[in-house]
Structures are given as C-alpha cells and as structure tokens.
Amino acid sequence: MRHLLSTADLSRAEAVRVLDVAEQMAATQQREIKKLPTLRGRTVVNLFFEDSTRTRISFETAAKRLSADVITFSAKGSSVSKGESLKDTALTLQAMGADAVVIRHGSSGAPLRLARSGWTSGAVLNAGDGTHEHPTQALLDAFTLRRHLVGGGPGGGPAADRVGADLAGKHVVVVGDVLHSRVARSNVHLLHVLGARTTLVAPPTLLPIGVETWPCEVSYDLDAALRGDVQGPVDAVMALRVQLERMDAAYFPSAREYSRRYGIDAARLALLPPHASLLHPGPMNRGLEITAEAADGARSRIVEQVTNGVAVRMAALYLLLAGEDA
Amino acid sequence: MAGARPGDDRTAPLVHTAGPTPRSATVLDAAEVSRALTRIAHEVLERNKGPEGLVLMGIPRRGTHLARRLAERLAQVEPAFDAEACTGSLDVTLHRDDLRRNPTRTPEPTRLPATGIDDATVVLVDDVLYSGRTVRAALDALSDLGRPRAVRLAVLVDRGHRELPIRADHVGKNLPTSTAERVFVHLAETDGEDAVLIEGPTERHAEGEER
Incomplete structure (x- = not known):
C-alpha cells in the first residue's frame, strides 16, 4: 500500500492485514509504556480542512504512540482562511518534509488529488473527504x-x-x-x-x-x-x-x-x-x-470504537511508513 | 540483517531463478538439535543456580517454539519449574532498526508470563544469532515491558558476523559461515522436521571458487 484513500481500493488480504496489525497494536496499548520507537524520525502532518475531534486526536495519538513527529494543521487560523489553495498548502508541507499527510477535506476526491498530483512525496491517508469515503x-x-x-x-x-x-x-x-x-x-x-x-x-x-x-x-x-x-x-x-x-x-x-x-x-x-x-x-x-x-x-x-480507532490508525501508519517501499 | 531466516516469510525470497538449486548441507540433525537444547537447558539452570526467577522469552516465530521446548526440558530436570507459567513470546518487529530496509513485516503477538518480567532472570531464546540486531531490538522491547533482574541470551546457532557488541550466553552450535551462505533452522512445529542446514552461495555466484 502506498496511500490509504478508499476502502474500495483494498483487497481482502490488505484489509485483513490492517486488522491483524491493529490487533497487535491494540495489545501494545494495554501496556504501561504505550510508546513504540517504530516511526522515530518520521513526520506526520494532520491536514484538517474540516472540523473534527476524534479523528484528528485519534490520528495524532496513533502517530505519537509510534514516535513520529506530528504537525497538526487546521484550516481555521491558517493561511487557508486567507485563500491559500490546497496545492500551495501541500507544497509548503512538502518543503517541510512530511512523510505522511493525513487529510480531511470538505471536497470529495481531495485526498486523491493530493496523492496523484506530485505535490507531496509522502503517503496520503484519507481522514474523510466530502461525502466520499472515510x-x-x-x-x-x-x-x-x-x-x-x-x-x-x-x-x-x-x-x-x-x-x-x-x-x-x-x-x-x-x-x-x-x-x-x-x-x-x-x-x-x-x-x-x-x-x-x-x-x-x-x-x-x-x-x-x-x-x-x-x-x-x-x-x-x-x-x-x-x-x-x-x-x-x-x-x-x-x-x-x-x-x-x-x-x-x-x-x-x-x-x-x-x-x-x-x-x-x-x-x-x-x-x-x-x-x-x-x-x-x-x-x-x-x-x-x-x-x-x-x-x-x-x-x-461506541466508546470502544474510539479506543480501537487509535490501534487501527497505528496499523495504517505502520503499514504505509515502516517498510522499504514506504 | 535477518538473512539467517529463510523459510520465514518476513524475509525477501531467495533468488533461485538463475542457475541450479544451491547446495545445502545438514549441520545438525534432529538428535543433535535435541541434545543441544538439553545441554542449553542444563547450562541455564547451572548459571542461574536453580530455576528460581527464570523466565524464557522466545523471539517469534522459531524462538518461541525453542523457548517452549527449553522450558519443557527445564521442568523435566527441576519439577518445581512451571513451564507454562514461565514462558513467553517477545515480538521485536516494532523495535527493529532495519524496518525500512525490508518489506513491511506483520508484527507477531507478544505474550508475557502472568507474573511479568520485573525482577526475573529473562532468558531470550532465538534460533540464529547473526548481526545481533534482532537481539538489540529485543532488549529494547523488553525494557518497555518491565525491568528484569538480568537478561541472558540462548541461541541454537551462532553464525558470527556480529554488527553490534552482543554475544550469546548459551549456544547450541557455533557455526563459522561466510555472509554469502545462508543458515536454515527447521523445527518440527513450523517445518515438519528438526534440522539446521547451511546453504552455499548459488552455483552461479560461486563459480569462480568452485573446486
């Protein structure tokens, strides 16, 4: 997997693998020391053009538990409210060296655009785009x-x-x-x-x-x-x-x-x-x-879903960022 | 790098495509593997002056099976040792430093003994000791789980070529190898037989040095 844009792209084997890795990640979250060194030195950017509480915090927690550096970017209070385009925002993040971009956007297809455009070399994770996918x-x-x-x-x-x-x-x-x-x-x-x-x-x-x-x-x-x-x-x-x-x-x-x-x-x-x-x-x-x-x-x-969300997002970040093809 | 684990799908497949099948030779047969494990079990007990506080942690997947077998042997010698309660499995995937040099690995489960590892003497068990990087990752993984009183290392085969200052306390067989060779550990649980095999470089690769 290079990006995680849509469940329609996943094969059965890929989907089961995410669930299996998440199972091990969930086990590590039962421990006293929850932090793992796996993604040390990698940078994950949370790019949120739409309001979100649990998804943003969940991705942030997942990345931090894997020792990645997390930069959270909310459109409110950023240059986006001054009219900066997705392209320029993405180029800025690329210049800062993002290994993965977690994007939530009000327009369906924005994550795909980001993944295909070459604006960023990092992995793109769709955290909800319009009425398309999550x-x-x-x-x-x-x-x-x-x-x-x-x-x-x-x-x-x-x-x-x-x-x-x-x-x-x-x-x-x-x-x-x-x-x-x-x-x-x-x-x-x-x-x-x-x-x-x-x-x-x-x-x-x-x-x-x-x-x-x-x-x-x-x-x-x-x-x-x-x-x-x-x-x-x-x-x-x-x-x-x-x-x-x-x-x-x-x-x-x-x-x-x-x-x-x-x-x-x-x-x-x-x-x-x-x-x-x-x-x-x-x-x-x-x-x-x-x-x-x-x-x-x-x-x-419903509460358990939130807990499981961290494990699943750790698995997604791990599978996209840890291997040699990442 | 874990080139010492063929047959294990975590490593890249061997490149057999060109040339005939590589030559492989049996270094230890089933009886010798069994004798080596029995000797290691006695060494572990001798070193620890008994079974008190011993915990065996195998590194998946073959190390886990070896740890279980060692625990059974310990229990035979020292009936006070509870093999089931003092054996665990320690996944090191998430602590490796070579993740980016290999295809993505799927982590295996970590199982701790019910008593935990705090103040225990933990014996790490693995099949092959090579670069030492797996053991380094295991030491890091272990320190996230608790604070053992001491950590020892038992391996079935030590093939040399260490890249880190790590040595084993208990070795089944010291096996001088070249880095071009590959060592296979087969266990009944995973491969249907007990054996240690060494495989030379492929014919094509070794043409120049062939007799």
Whole structure:
C-alpha cells in the first residue's frame, strides 16, 4: 500500500492485514509504556480542512504512540482562511518534509488529488473527504465487529483466534443519513470485501443516487431490517449521524418523525439477537438518531470504537511508513 | 540483517531463478538439535543456580517454539519449574532498526508470563544469532515491558558476523559461515522436521571458487 484513500481500493488480504496489525497494536496499548520507537524520525502532518475531534486526536495519538513527529494543521487560523489553495498548502508541507499527510477535506476526491498530483512525496491517508469515503473509520468499525463477532465472541477471546479472519457471513444494518455519509460508503465497500452482508436503511430522501449499484441491500423499514426480514438475522447495527450541517434542504418532515421511524432506541435493540452490537461513528445527536438509553446500553460499542480507532490508525501508519517501499 | 531466516516469510525470497538449486548441507540433525537444547537447558539452570526467577522469552516465530521446548526440558530436570507459567513470546518487529530496509513485516503477538518480567532472570531464546540486531531490538522491547533482574541470551546457532557488541550466553552450535551462505533452522512445529542446514552461495555466484 502506498496511500490509504478508499476502502474500495483494498483487497481482502490488505484489509485483513490492517486488522491483524491493529490487533497487535491494540495489545501494545494495554501496556504501561504505550510508546513504540517504530516511526522515530518520521513526520506526520494532520491536514484538517474540516472540523473534527476524534479523528484528528485519534490520528495524532496513533502517530505519537509510534514516535513520529506530528504537525497538526487546521484550516481555521491558517493561511487557508486567507485563500491559500490546497496545492500551495501541500507544497509548503512538502518543503517541510512530511512523510505522511493525513487529510480531511470538505471536497470529495481531495485526498486523491493530493496523492496523484506530485505535490507531496509522502503517503496520503484519507481522514474523510466530502461525502466520499472515510476508510480508517470503516476499518475501525470492522475491527470492532471482528473482535465481537469472530473467535472468542463478545468482548473478544485471545487475539490469535481472530488473526487472519474476515467477517464472512455476518450481517450489518447501517441506518441513517446515508446520502451525506462517507462512513456508510466506506463501510459498504469494506464489509463487502470482508464477506459480510450490509443492509442500508434510510428514508428515500437520504439515499444517494446510484445506491442500487452498491454491493448491499436497501430498505426503508428499520423494524423489518432489524427483525431479519430483509437479509436474515442481524449481527450489528450502525447508526449514522444526521448531518444537519450538510443539509441544504428539508430531507425529512421533522426531527421527531425521523427519530420515530429511523432512530435507534431500546425497543428496537430488543428486536436483535442477544449477541448483536450497536455502533455509531460519532459525534452523536442524542435524541435524534440514537437515544441516550441505547447509546449507553450494554450493546453499545461506541466508546470502544474510539479506543480501537487509535490501534487501527497505528496499523495504517505502520503499514504505509515502516517498510522499504514506504 | 535477518538473512539467517529463510523459510520465514518476513524475509525477501531467495533468488533461485538463475542457475541450479544451491547446495545445502545438514549441520545438525534432529538428535543433535535435541541434545543441544538439553545441554542449553542444563547450562541455564547451572548459571542461574536453580530455576528460581527464570523466565524464557522466545523471539517469534522459531524462538518461541525453542523457548517452549527449553522450558519443557527445564521442568523435566527441576519439577518445581512451571513451564507454562514461565514462558513467553517477545515480538521485536516494532523495535527493529532495519524496518525500512525490508518489506513491511506483520508484527507477531507478544505474550508475557502472568507474573511479568520485573525482577526475573529473562532468558531470550532465538534460533540464529547473526548481526545481533534482532537481539538489540529485543532488549529494547523488553525494557518497555518491565525491568528484569538480568537478561541472558540462548541461541541454537551462532553464525558470527556480529554488527553490534552482543554475544550469546548459551549456544547450541557455533557455526563459522561466510555472509554469502545462508543458515536454515527447521523445527518440527513450523517445518515438519528438526534440522539446521547451511546453504552455499548459488552455483552461479560461486563459480569462480568452485573446486
């Protein structure tokens, strides 16, 4: 791997390898001394043109735990607000010697542009681009699911039981604002590559054009999907954030109607088999797409997702920067 | 560099493409490997004046198997030694200094004994001692996990050509080699047989010096 731009580019072997390396990285994060010397002397630039809390902090933590130097760049308060282009920003970072650029951008395709343009010689990691992809989020979701659904079962048995395994035969329901969600897109591709089935559930207004060509099923009825009427019993539900900041029109009549038809609450979770997990990429709109009771309940893996995010991003940085081809 | 680990997919594949198969000779057979391990087990006990505080940490993957076998032998000699509880596995991948000279390696699991390694006498176990860089990485990895009272090194084969000031405390066989030769350690657990083989440079490479 040279860059990590999209889960659609990953083969099954590559995706499983990221999960396996992440498994070892997660083990090192249980220790008293969490820092490893692996990327000593390398520089990772976090280039954030859009607001982010957990992804930025997660990448920063991951790079620091591997002893890389981290430069964090937020568009707010930088020359970007004076009108500097992506190209000039990238050339500046290249002149400072960035070995890897972690980029989040409001425009779909910005990371690809950066990787293909020759503006920077470093590895490019997509940390979310517009409504396109967010590959490390999908990888950490898959990592979390594998820990709970494969091998030792809930909570995870020994890591050795999961190494090399994919998510074959598992069924994940993804519900919410699919239209604006790069997380949904990345997850659909990755879950497909890993052998899992995906059902997307959303009101018709929140589904993108062309969704019928994605490797998944689509339903408008959340209760039917959770009961297993669409693609069989459900192993996990992922609630997506309603991205109010991207909504330039009325996509549903009212928040109350949305949460009644597509919100995850305790009653809906009760429709699931006992082992099923609840995921949410965060940040949550409590009371809209998910109730507090569900988010803080026993099935919720939402806090664990954040922990796993560091391990998965350590694995991604390691695989992109550590070898001779890096 | 870990050229001493053919058969191990962490290293680049051998270039066999040109010329006939290289000659390889058996240096230790199964019985000799077994005798060497038994002797090392006795040496470890003698050096430590008994099994107290001993922890065996194998370096994946063959070192891990060797550590387990050594622990079984220790337990045979000293029934007070709990082989299962005092054996672990120490991955050094993330501490290597030659990561950028090799294709990306996948880290192997590190397993610590339940008692940890603080104040223990840790015996690092590996199959081949060559440049010493793996052992250096192991010492760094170990210091991140705790503070042993002492660290010793046991290897099945010492083939020389050290690049760092490191030596083994317990050696199965000293094997003078040239850097052009390759040493294979085969273990029943990974390769279906116990043997140490040495392989000369490829015919093409060695043409000039052939008898």
